[in-house]
Every structure is written in structure tokens, then in C-alpha cells.
Amino acid sequence: MNHDLSPSTEPMHRRTWLAAGGTLAAGALAAPLAWYAGRQPAPVFVARHQRYDGPLVATLRDGLLATGFDPATIAAKRVLIKPNLVEPSRLVPHMTTHPAMIVAAAEVFRAWGAEVTVGEAPGHVRDTEMALEESGVGEALRDGDLTFADLNYQPTAWCRNRGRRCQLDGFHFPRSVVEADLVVSLPKMKTHHWVGVTCSMKNFYGVLPGIKYGWPKNVLHHNGIPQTVVDINASLPSTLAIVDGIDCMEGDGPILGSRKSMGVVVVGQNLPAVDATVARMMGLVPQRIEYLSLAQGWLGPLDDGLIEQRGEAWQSVASPFHVLDEPHLQKLRAAQSGALFS
Amino acid sequence: MSVANRIIEALAAATPGGYGWRGVHYSEPTAWAALALMAAGEMKSALRACYWLARVQQPCGAVGISSADDQPAWPTALAMLAWQRWNIAADEDRYADSIERAMAWALSQQGSTSPRKRQIGHDTTIAGWSWAAATHSWLEPTAMFLRAGVELGIGSHPRFVDAKRLILDRQLPAGGWNYGNTIVLGQELLAHVQPTGIALWSLAATGCPRSEVQHSIDYLNTTIDERTTATSLGFAVMGLTAFAAADARHQQLLEAAVERALQQPTSTYKLSVLACGLQSLSQSLTSTPQVANSL
Numbered sequence: 144m145n146h147d148l149s150p151s152t153e154p155m156h157r158r159t160w161l162a163a164g165g166t167l168a169a170g171a172l173a174a175p176l177a178w179y180a181g182r183q184p185a186p187v188f189v190a191r192h193q194r195y196d197g198p199l200v201a202t203l204r205d206g207l208l209a210t211g212f213d214p215a216t217i218a219a220k221r222v223l224i225k226p227n228l229v230e231p232s233r234l235v236p237h238m239t240t241h242p243a244m245i246v247a248a249a250e251v252f253r254a255w256g257a258e259v260t261v262g263e264a265p266g267h268v269r270d271t272e273m274a275l276e277e278s279g280v281g282e283a284l285r286d287g288d289l290t291f292a293d294l295n296y297q298p299t300a301w302c303r304n305r306g307r308r309c310q311l312d313g314f315h316f317p318r319s320v321v322e323a324d325l326v327v328s329l330p331k332m333k334t335h336h337w338v339g340v341t342c343s344m345k346n347f348y349g350v351l352p353g354i355k356y357g358w359p360k361n362v363l364h365h366n367g368i369p370q371t372v373v374d375i376n377a378s379l380p381s382t383l384a385i386v387d388g389i390d391c392m393e394g395d396g397p398i399l400g401s402r403k404s405m406g407v408v409v410v411g412q413n414l415p416a417v418d419a420t421v422a423r424m425m426g427l428v429p430q431r432i433e434y435l436s437l438a439q440g441w442l443g444p445l446d447d448g449l450i451e452q453r454g455e456a457w458q459s460v461a462s463p464f465h466v467l468d469e470p471h472l473q474k475l476r477a478a479q480s481g482a483l484f485s
Numbered sequence: 486m487s488v489a490n491r492i493i494e495a496l497a498a499a500t501p502g503g504y505g506w507r508g509v510h511y512s513e514p515t516a517w518a519a520l521a522l523m524a525a526g527e528m529k530s531a532l533r534a535c536y537w538l539a540r541v542q543q544p545c546g547a548v549g550i551s552s553a554d555d556q557p558a559w560p561t562a563l564a565m566l567a568w569q570r571w572n573i574a575a576d577e578d579r580y581a582d583s584i585e586r587a588m589a590w591a592l593s594q595q596g597s598t599s600p601r602k603r604q605i606g607h608d609t610t611i612a613g614w615s616w617a618a619a620t621h622s623w624l625e626p627t628a629m630f631l632r633a634g635v636e637l638g639i640g641s642h643p644r645f646v647d648a649k650r651l652i653l654d655r656q657l658p659a660g661g662w663n664y665g666n667t668i669v670l671g672q673e674l675l676a677h678v679q680p681t682g683i684a685l686w687s688l689a690a691t692g693c694p695r696s697e698v699q700h701s702i703d704y705l706n707t708t709i710d711e712r713t714t715a716t717s718l719g720f721a722v723m724g725l726t727a728f729a730a731a732d733a734r735h736q737q738l739l740e741a742a743v744e745r746a747l748q749q750p751t752s753t754y755k756l757s758v759l760a761c762g763l764q765s766l767s768q769s770l771t772s773t774p775q776v777a778n779s780l
Binding site for chain 2 (some may be wrong): 230232234235253267268269272273276293298299313336353354355356357359361362364365382395398399467469
């Protein structure tokens with residue numbers, strides 16, 4: 144691991160420069176926009192009774208295979224794993240992706256021959272080394288001999304906004320993102336006090352560098368959170384999602400909510416489908432979450448009938464999350480009676 | 486060779502530099518390096534940093550984040566500080582024009598404001614400086630520009646008066662600062678070490694009474710320990726020494742952090758922040774608060 148947690152400085156690969164020219168080259172795998180063309184149902188895998196000290200490698204491998212992932216497509220390719228380390232604190236471990244999930248995901252992709260990097264641009268803290276130490280991820284990466292890319296400070300390449308739901312013409316993606324053949328969103332399953340849910344799609348705010356977008360990434364806020372979430376997802380190379388739903392956050396997420404134990408892991412190659420499934424588990428209506436609504440039928444399906452459940456049925460693990468007693472959040476709830484949180 | 490001398494030697498060799506231990510040169514690390522090198526009397530290396538910053542300055546006066554990237558330009562504040570201190574230390578006006586253009590640009594920039602909302606605890610009507618153009622004012626860029634304005638002798642300008650007001654308004658009720666939010670939807674947010682150090686370092690230059698920030702000083706003193714990472718620790722010590730609140734324990738922590746940094750390839754950014762912290766502490770423990778505050 145690079146203990147300096149700083150960008151390495153090798154020249155960008157050719158593909159980066161292609162991207163810098165305005166056309167993000169397609170990775171070896173299908174890009175998110177491909178879903179629109181096919182309209183095929185999107186498989187989502189749910190595993191229950193999961194623990195951080197359990198056989199997570201087997202769970203993730205099973206989940207990826209169950210959702211149709213072909214390991215041969217990433218042999219000798221670059222995989223970037225992007226956890227959620229937005230504002231880590233030892234006092235709130237359920238805020239951030241658990242280190243065991245990151246290491247397990249890395250082990251799966253490495254075993255399939257991929258070159259794995261873990262990367263993050265923490266949204267609320269400039270000291271990335273602090274973010275790694277507070278979250279416990281730094282120690283896990285050292286133990287696992289994993290490379291970390293500090294996306295807040297890497298050289299960037301400008302990539303065209305392929306979504307155009309917001310006014311931004313493009314995004315400055317860090318080198319590790321542009322050069323990745325597959326970017327894996329590895330979020331924590333949490334409520335979010337502005338947009339309702341933060342999961343695999345919203346987690347990709349953390350691929351944009353603070354040095355360009357600020358701490359917080361206020362350029363995105365000013366261009367609309369739902370719109371920029373969708374546009375970032377539409378503009379990235381190929382992606383998939385692995386959700387840490389073991390110890391989750393409810394109430395005043397994404398920073399100060401309460402811990403909620405769910406014991407689930409969710410896996411899928413279509414991020415809107417994954418997030419819609421997670422929202423249902425949380426007792427929220429995916430179509431009422433604005434960024435999911437914007438993605439519906441274009442980046443992926445939200446309708447339960449268009450999502451093929453693999454592993455456990457989401458209904459068997461659903462457990463409504465507390466949400467703040469605010470009108471913009473209460474309207475997201477599937478059941479309008481029951482516990483509030485304020 | 487002492488720890489202080491060794492880190493200055495390493496920093497001189499790494500200036501100008503960046504956030505990585507090699508590669509692209511960035512403005513913020515180079516500016517902090519200039520400040521640390523000047524404080525150590527390494528004027529030749531400091532001049533190299535100041536010259537590099539002047540070279541990347543744009544015709545409008547702004548200094549972008551790197552030699553390859555002219556937007557955003559929040560490092561302009563730190564470039565002004567470096568040039569101003571050079572002019573004072575060398576008793577010359579080599580960078581007077583650069584400073585004048587940079588300050589004109591800085592005063593033309595303003596973070597966006599909005600009417601107050603019940604969900605947000607801080608006063609959204611106060612204008613400071615933003616990270617990127619046309620966005621809200623946040624803590625660290627406002628603190629950097631405030632410090633520059635005060636050192637350039639225009640701290641009474643309404644923009645800097647507002648900047649000081651903004652920083653105090655963003656102080657968390659329990660003490661400390663984070664990126665610049667205090668209370669959201671009724672819940673007080675978490676403090677962080679690095680922004681707290683930078684806010685104290687900036688406010689001290691304005692003559693802010695210690696009583697107004699005592700609970701933030703207390704926050705730092707109770708939070709930082711051997712687990713505190715390098716740049717957070719460096720900025721924390723700069724903030725504490727600016728209010729004459731650092732002691733031998735901080736020196737031990739900082740020297741240990743420097744030793745760790747020197748044992749591996751380390752970025753100019755980390756070296757420079759550690760060096761600034763170490764030098765401010767050294768001055769603080771051997772002289773008056775006013776002298777220590779000079780870093």
C-alpha cells in the first residue's frame with residue numbers, strides 16, 4: 144500500500160487521454176447505458192444472516208455469479224472498488240463501509256485475475272489518511288496488501304456528461320476511475336436526510352475529486368443532487384454494486400443516524416435495480432426517490448416485476464428504517480403509519 | 486541532525502511539489518512549502534516555490550490548483566501569503582504586482598449566499614470564499630483568504646470582517662469546526678481536527694480573543710493523540726500555537742509524526758504542513774505568542 148495515500152504519477156494510459164478528449168472510452172465491460180437497449184430484467188442477489196467475520200468472500204462470489212457476472216471479463220483488467228468513507232469516525236462505525244467487505248470484494252476480484260485498487264474521495268474531510276485510519280480501512284488495506292487511490296487529489300480527465308439531467312457538460316474524473324475497466328460501488332446501506340436513501344448510485348459522488356468540486360462537493364449540490372447522481376452514473380465506465388447491509392444506518396443518515404442491524408449483502412450489475420431493492424427493504428418506495436425516478440427505464444428498472452430476485456427474496460429481510468420526521472422524507476415511506484424518528 | 490532540520494532538508498528537495506511524493510506540482514503544497522522554508526531560513530528554496538507560484542498565476546490574478554489546472558483557484562490565498570512573507574523577509578517588493586492582482590481577483594470572488602432556512606444551523610447570508618466558483622462559502626477557503634487579508638494589512642476590509650464573522654458562526658456549539666456545517670435538521674454535526682486547526686490559525690491573526698474559541702482549543706487538546714494523522718496534526722499544532730495553547734506533548738506527537746514521514750516517500754504537502762507545525766511550535770515554546778503567530 145502507498146502509505147502516503149497520494150496519487151502516483153505515472154503517465155496516464157492511452158485510454159485516459161481518449162477520455163480527456165471528451166469521449167470516455169468504453170471499458171471491456173458493458174457500460175450502464177446498455178440497460179436501456181436491452182430492457183431485460185435485472186437480477187439482484189440478496190444474502191441474509193451475513194456477518195463481518197463470516198464467509199463474505201463466498202457470499203460475494205456467489206452473488207456475482209448469481210447475477211450473471213462473467214469472471215472472464217475482468218481477467219487482467221483493472222477493477223476499482225469504491226467504498227463509502229464520507230466522514231469516518233471511530234464513534235460512528237456504521238457510517239462507513241466495513242473494512243471486511245472491502246477486503247472480501249478485493250479477494251474475489253483478485254482471484255478472478257483482476258488488478259484491484261481501492262479508491263475514494265471522502266466528501267467531508269480533506270485529510271484522507273485520517274479517513275482511512277478512523278474507518279479502520281487503512282489497517283485493512285495494509286494487511287491485505289491493497290493499493291489505495293486518493294481520488295480527492297489525483298490528476299483528472301474531463302469526461303462528457305452522458306446523462307444531461309443537470310447543466311454540467313462533463314465531469315472531472317480521477318485517473319483511477321477513467322482507467323478502470325470496472326468500478327465497483329461498495330456503499331453502506333443508509334438513510335439520507337436530503338434524498339432519502341444513499342446506496343450504490345449516490346455512493347459515486349465519492350469518485351469526484353474534492354480538489355475540483357470542494358469539500359463538500361458543492362458544485363454537484365448546486366446542480367441538483369438527484370440530477371448529478373444520475374449523470375455521474377451515466378458517465379462512468381462499467382459499474383456494479385455490492386452493498387454492505389450488515390450494520391446499516393437509519394434515522395439521520397448519512398452521518399449521524401443510528402445503527403440498524405440487517406445482516407444482508409446485496410449484489411447486482413444494475414445499480415438502479417440494486418438501489419430500488421434496498422429501498423424496498425428499508426420500507427421506502429423507490430419511485431418516490433428522485434434520483435431513482437430519474438434513472439428509471441433508462442439506466443435501469445425500479446419496478447419489482449423487472450427485477451429478478453436471486454438468493455433471498457427482499458421481502459424476507461425487509462425491515463422499515465426510521466426516517467426523520469420531515470415532509471420530504473416521510474413521503475418516501477411505503478407505509479404511512481408506524482415509527483417516526485426525529 | 487535534528488528532526489526540524491531533516492524535514493526542512495527533505496522539503497527543500499521536494500519543492501515545488503504536490504499531494505503525491507512525485508509527479509504533478511500543485512499550488513497548495515508548494516505555497517505551504519514556501520511558508521515553511523522561509524520560516525526555516527531556507528530562502529533559496531522558498532524563492533523557488535514563490536517563483537513557481539508566480540509562474541502559474543493567471544492574467545486575472547488567480548492561482549489555480551496546479552500547473553495543469555487553472556480552476557478552481559482557492560490556492561490563490563496561500564500564494565498571496567507566500568509572496569507577502571517573501572517580500573517582508575527579503576525586504577523587497579518582488580511580488581508586489583502578483584499580490585495586487587491576486588487580491589483584486591480574490592475580492593471579486595464571493596461564495597454564494599441564500600436566505601436562512603430552518604433546516605440549516607449556520608448563517609447562510611454571510612459571504613466568505615468557496616472552493617469552486619458559484620458555490621457556497623466553506624470553512625477552509627474562507628480561513629485561508631482571511632489570513633491572507635490580515636497579513637496584507639487589509640483585515641478591516643468588509644470582506645474580511647465578514648470572513649471572520651463566518652468562521653465564528655460556523656464554530657460548532659460543542660467546540661471545533663468541520664468543513665463548515667454546524668447543525669442540520671436539528672442535529673449538531675461532528676468536529677474534525679484539520680479544519681479546527683486551520684480556523685484557529687486564521688482567527689488568531691485577527692486578534693480574536695481566546696475566550697471566543699476556548700472550547701475549540703479544548704476540543705483539539707482532548708482529541709489529538711498518537712493516532713492523529715500527519716496533516717491533521719500539523720494544522721492542529723499551528724492552530725494551538727497561534728493561541729499559545731501548545732505544549733511539550735504536542736511537540737512529542739509532531740516529532741514522532743515527522744519521523745514516520747521521513748521513513749518513507751512523503752508528499753510535499755505532508756512534509757510542508759508538518760514542517761509548518763513544527764516550526765510554529767518551536768517558536769511558541771521559545772518566544773512570545775506574537776512571534777509564534779507569525780507562522
